[in-house]
Amino acid sequence: MHVSVGKPLFGKEESEYVNDALTRTEISGFSGTYIPRFEKEFAAFCGTEDAVTVSSGTTALHLALATLKIGPGDEVLASSFTNMATFFAILYQGATPVAIDSEPETLNMNPALLESKITSKTKAILVVHIYGQMVDMDPVMEIARKHNLYVIEDAAEAHGAEYKGKKAGSVGDIGCFSFYANKIITTGEGGMLTMHNPEYAARARSLKALAFGTGNKFMHADIGYNYRLTNLQAAIGVAQLGRIDEILSRKRTMAAYYNEHLAGIEGLRLPVELPDTKSVWWMYNVRLEGPLAGKRAQVMKELQARGVESREDFIPFNDQEIFIERGLVQAGDCPVASEAGREGFYIPSGTDITEEEQAYVVSQMKEVISTRI
Ligand SMILES: Cc1ncc(COP(=O)(O)O)c(C=O)c1O
Missing domain, CATH: 3.40.640.10 (Type I PLP-dependent aspartate aminotransferase-like (Major domain))
Known part of the structure; x- marks a missing residue:
């Protein structure tokens, strides 16, 4: 798949x-x-x-x-x-x-x-x-x-x-x-x-x-x-x-599935929706921590080999060489953003994703992560 x-x-x-x-x-x-x-x-x-x-x-x-x-x-x-x-x-x-810098949760x-x-x-x-x-x-x-x-x-x-x-x-x-x-x-x-x-x-x-x-x-x-x-x-x-209402409703369904089925995996930090907000779950973004910290490249590579696409998080402003060289910022200025940039990635989050595909993503995530811990 x-x-x-x-x-x-x-x-x-x-x-x-x-x-x-x-x-x-x-x-x-x-x-x-x-x-x-x-x-x-x-x-x-x-x-x-x-x-x-x-x-x-x-x-x-x-x-x-x-x-x-x-x-x-x-x-x-x-x-x-x-x-x-x-x-x-x-x-x-x-x-x-x-x-x-960012709030660690969101x-x-x-x-x-x-x-x-x-x-x-x-x-x-x-x-x-x-x-x-x-x-x-x-x-x-x-x-x-x-x-x-x-x-x-x-x-x-x-x-x-x-x-x-x-x-x-x-x-x-x-x-x-x-x-x-x-x-x-x-x-x-x-x-x-x-x-x-x-x-x-x-x-x-x-x-x-x-x-x-x-x-x-x-x-x-x-x-x-x-x-x-x-x-x-x-x-x-x-x-x-x-068709935006339909798109947003499909996004919520996608996120609810991952929230339920990816919960409780050691080393995998899931996104949170704060009580005052209604997220549109543009992309389902996860972060590696604890025993998985520093292992993003391997995890993403293994997911790719199993047919599961993912994308790395943004590299923040404070870690961009073009800006550090120009004296606009220092690498250590935003530690939360830097950590997200190193450990975060998003997984398949499309409006067309089926429950079968999501089940496959979840099973592959679990397998890949269990071999990496
Ligand atoms: C947060 C954010 N700002 C700005 C942009 C730039 O938008 P565009 O690619 O349409 O120029 C993007 C995405 O591409 C984005 O994700």
């Missing part, structure tokens, strides 16, 4: 809507009805006033920072344990990233570490809802209010996740989503910004489309970007959003 880490869930609407856009030749990022429809429906799904499509999660993050005018001399506190796109976006703006940003890192230059907190579980947002928002900081949510992995009944992307100033092929919903490549403030929406819409002038189009209003999502991609997005 071969079990992949995950594939997108498509139905007939994805191709129907794309064909519809194609036959109307509404293919660019400026034409067609699917872009405004995707934005409107995604904003409604997140509970925000507006949403702006972009070409990727990375461009969403960059555009969020540009929209909030965060630039050289400004410091942004960001969760070290993330996809490096989070940090690249800060650096594109010439701002200075400050790495914040691997999300630890809000207790924020205040000691705040200086007169701090402008924003960039939280990352890692693996589909939202950050403990109340303390983050309280600190942000106290110090007059923006809050940006990197919700690339967390479409539909909840914290105290509020959806990811609706708590901070701007939410950033990815629709890359392995995300909760996908447009192949793509992204979205969510916000309540109409000024941010207008600025993001202008900047993402070369900041064309409102009078003479070619008298530009600012230094813009081409970060447009195409109408063809938005057509896929509308179809995907139409």
